[in-house]
Structure formats: structure tokens, C-alpha cells
Amino acid sequence: MDYKAIWNEICFLVKKNHDVSEDDFQKIAEHLFGLIGWSQFKEEIVPKNTLPVGSSRNVFPDITIKENGRAILVAELKKPSVAITEQNVKQLKSYMRLEKVGFGVLLGKSLQLYYDLEPNDLLTKVNDIPFVSDLDEGAECIRLLSKNGYTFEELEKYCVNILTAVKNTKKPKSI
DSSP states (O other): OOHHHHHHHHHHHHHHTTTOOHHHHHHHHHHHHHHTTOOTTTTSEEETOOEEETTTEEEOOSEEEEETTEEEEEEEEOOTTSOOOHHHHHHHHHHHHHHTOSEEEEESSEEEEEEOOOTTOOOEEEEEEEOOTTOHHHHHHHHHHSTTTOOHHHHHHHHHHHHHHHHHHTSOOOO
16 A cells, blocks of 8 residues: 555545534544554544443544454544544543553544553553655554554554653753
8 A cells, every 4th residue: 555645645635624513524534544554444543432331331433443343443423623622531431441442543633653552551642643745654653553554563553652752852961
């Protein structure tokens, strides 16, 4: 697969549909996951998956990606014209914990990848990739999230490498 071309297609679709309703953006996001190989027909893309919370309440993540019937990724969607808030991150975190997955995506103005396997039990933003054509970082992230490119180990390694690089650049310099 040409992941740079797929990334460019995703950028085009997000920009073209910048101000659509949240329901319409849901349909676009489902299509985007289809572009990277996941199938609604095979129940790999599950929109509004019902998750019980307690005995009388349910929540519905926007999109759950499943492999062999097991959730591997949760996506929370916000239409691209709306800023992503801390509440959106908390919502994604709760969905990830309920689904028992280590990876989540916030899609809106950008693609934000989150990792929830840190020993400190904190949800960590791995990257925040703007929908700009020809970004190698966007193509690589899409490759790792694609059906053909996904393995838990590879995505975890990607997350750890990025977080380690960020941590190392923030170290104070010795004087």
C-alpha cells in the first residue's frame, strides 16, 4: 500500500469536510478506516459500540476497531472545525479503559494518537499530526494503524520511541 497517497487522501477528505455535522464526520471517519484496510462488513470497524457502565447505563465510543473480534483501538471523533478539549481526551481515556485497549485516536483538526500502557497509568499523547499532505509522520502513523501494518508490538514500539525521543529533548543541558 502507498501510505503517503492514503495519508494525502485522508487530508483531502478531512479538509473538504471541515465543517460537516458530527454525524457526517462519523461516516467520513468510518470510510477513512476503510481506506487503511479495516472492514465494516467483517465487523472490524464498529461504530457506536455499546459498552455497559454499571447495571443501567451504556456509553458508545464513536468507532472501535476490532481484530478477530477483539477491540484493539478506540477512536473519538470531533468535527474538524471544533477544537479538541481536555474533556474529549478524558472521554477517549474512559472508552479505552472500558474496551481494555492500549491505543486510542482523537480525530478532528488533527490525528492525535494516545497510548495507555505506561507504568504510571497515565494516558499519554504520542503525537498530534495536522492534516497536511505529504507528511511522512502522517503516512507512518497510518501505516501502523492499517490492517496490514498493525501489530500491537509495532505500534507500542512506535509510541515508546516517540515518547523517549520527546523525553530526551526535554532534558536540561549541563552547564
